[in-house]
Amino acid sequence: xxxxxxxxxxxxxxxxxxxxxxxxxxxxxxxxxxxxxxxxxxxxxxxxxxxxxxxxxxxxxxxxxxxxxxxxxxxxxxxxxxxxxxxxxxxxxxxxxxxxxxxxxxxxxxxxxxxxxxxxxxxxx
Numbered sequence: 394x395x396x397x398x399x400x401x402x403x404x405x406x407x408x409x410x411x412x413x414x415x416x417x418x419x420x421x422x423x424x425x426x427x428x429x430x431x432x433x434x435x436x437x438x439x440x441x442x443x444x445x446x447x448x449x450x451x452x453x454x455x456x457x458x459x460x461x462x463x464x465x466x467x468x469x470x471x472x473x474x475x476x477x478x479x480x481x482x483x484x485x486x487x488x489x490x491x492x493x494x495x496x497x498x499x500x501x502x503x504x505x506x507x508x509x510x511x512x513x514x515x516x517x518x
Contacts, residue, residue: 395421395507397488402512405478413473413512415488421445423491425498427505428462428473430484430514437487439500443471453500478516485511 396418405411415426427442441452443462450462461474475482489505491498498504 395423395490397426397490397507397509399486399488399509399512402486402514404515404517407478407480407516407518409478409516410474410476411478411514413475413486413514415471415473415509417469417471417490421490422493423507424496426464426471426488426490427498427500428460428471429487429489429500429502429505430482431487431511432484435484437502439502440486441473442498442500444498451498451500475514478514480516480518482514483516485513487511 398416401413425442425444427439429437429439431437440456441460441462443450452460459476463472488509490507491504492506
């Protein structure tokens with residue numbers, strides 16, 4: 394089983410930045426790791442992801458230009474850099490991984506089988 398642990402959330406003024414981290418605590422052989430967010434009363438939605446082999450990243454149109462995903466050279470930590478934070482970015486952010494037997498990535502919630510506990514991001518105006 395893949396274990397994921399998020400960190401780096403906090404309360405920030407609009408226009409500021411945050412760098413979230415997702416540590417993969419166990420061996421992971423799946424095709425990709427992605428970030429999702431969920432605001433109170435709303436559906437969990439994907440914001441971006443990264444292919445574990447090639448390192449290619451992809452993002453939801455709503456966050457392009459402000460969100461950036463990267464992976465440490467060690468390979469066990471994935472980061473989500475959020476710049477120019479907006480109040481609407483306030484949400485619980487989750488890291489997710491696809492099963493090792495699966496193919497393809499994307500931002501479909503149903504495609505991911507492993508989830509972290511989340512880290513809270515709160516942006517004030």
